[in-house]
Amino acid sequence: MADAILVLNAGSSSIKFALFMHSPGTVEIPRQPALSGQIDGIGAAGASSARLKARDGAGRLLADQLLANAPKGGDGQHRHALDFLLGWLGEHEEGITLRAVGHRVVHGAEKYAQPILLDAAIRADLARLIPLAPLHQPHNLDAIRVVAELLPELPQVACFDTAFHRSQPHVAQLFALPRAITAQGVRRYGFHGLSYEYIAEVLPEHLDEGRVKGRVIVAHLGNGASMCALLNRRSIATTMGFTAVEGLMMGSRTGSLDPGVLLYLMEYQGMDARALTQLLYKESGLLGVSGISQDMRILLASDRAEAREAVEMFCYRITRELGSLAAALGGLDALVFTGGIGEHAAPVRQAVCAASRWLGIEIDPAANSSNSICISRAAGKVSVLILPTNEEWIIARHTAALMQ
Secondary structure, eight states: OEEEEEEEEEOSSEEEEEEEEEOTTOOOOOSSOSEEEEEEOTTOSSSOOOEEEEEETTOOEEEEEEOTTOOSSSTHHHHHHHHHHHHHHHHHSTTEEEEEEEEEESOOTTTOOSOEEOOHHHHHHHHTTGGGSTTTHHHHHHHHHHHHHHSTTSOEEEEESSGGGGGSOGGGGOOSSOHHHHTTTOSOOOOOHHHHHHHHHHGGGTSOHHHHTSEEEEEEOSSSOEEEEEETTEEEEESOOSSTTSSSOOSSOOOSOOHHHHHHHHHHSOOOHHHHHHHHHHSOHHHHHHSSOSOHHHHHHOOOHHHHHHHHHHHHHHHHHHHHHHHHHTSOSEEEEEHHHHHHOHHHHHHHHHHTGGGTOOBOHHHHHTTOSBOBOTTOSSEEEEOOOOHHHHHHHHHHHHHO
């Protein structure tokens, strides 16, 4: 028999999962999961299209199947999906005993600055944070609730996307709003913290001690995108704030926007909160500007002017924020690209680095084109790296530590 920890990242229409082997009495977790995958198509109206896909640690396909007897739409699909997943794991991973489940939870506010072992009281407390992340928090908590109902004796741990940024200076977390409003929790929290925590953890494997403890900017670029300034591997500033829509232009999110635009749309276009949410989160960014796609691969392959403009805007916003974060750090020693776009879109990295040469950034075009780990020139003042992130491993490790 072998022990394992299951990591879950539940969203509105999908549940991502990874299974990590774990030796009892230790906090060591292999970085590569024994298997991983996701269930997509959850919550769709009409006939269920929920589908399980799973691969082993070597990338071999283990499953690609529709969920049997799934309900047609509604909240019951999430419960059915998790029930199906747990049953599938039991059938296909014989000899493995599930010891705990670790969850990605988007919002921990100021109170939850560390991962925490969950109980009913903490779950209720986290539910009170739903207004701070209404598009993510409910689904994270639904997965926790369902696991508690299906396997009530199984320990569960919450790891928060906001926790890593609680090391920021107080002034970096504030808005210029009346104190009565900021006292109600309206402040800059930052997100993608689990990704940044992983990069901070592995930096010593790729940089000398001086740069590891120095001024590092991490660009987490994907469908959701943000950047973070690290000093001695601790968050000093980040581009996302109260919500995950601030900062960089993203796949379908606007990024930072003049609040006056929202007032205009409400006053003169008759848009309410629901319509604005749809616009800001689902219809803007690369998708809205290009009118083609939110997928950077499609835009880079397109010869249409709208696609080129969307990519140019994306790179311009990264360059602007790179300068801002370097100012917060007082300089720059290393730049790290991560996330789907950060790891694979060489033209994006090239454009950002070319526009940021004033910071001492010089990259090797051949290394950049081949997605090498280090893409900076040997004589450059700034180290430039491409590092795949691994949020699931961070969650599994925190879960193992709390189980001790």
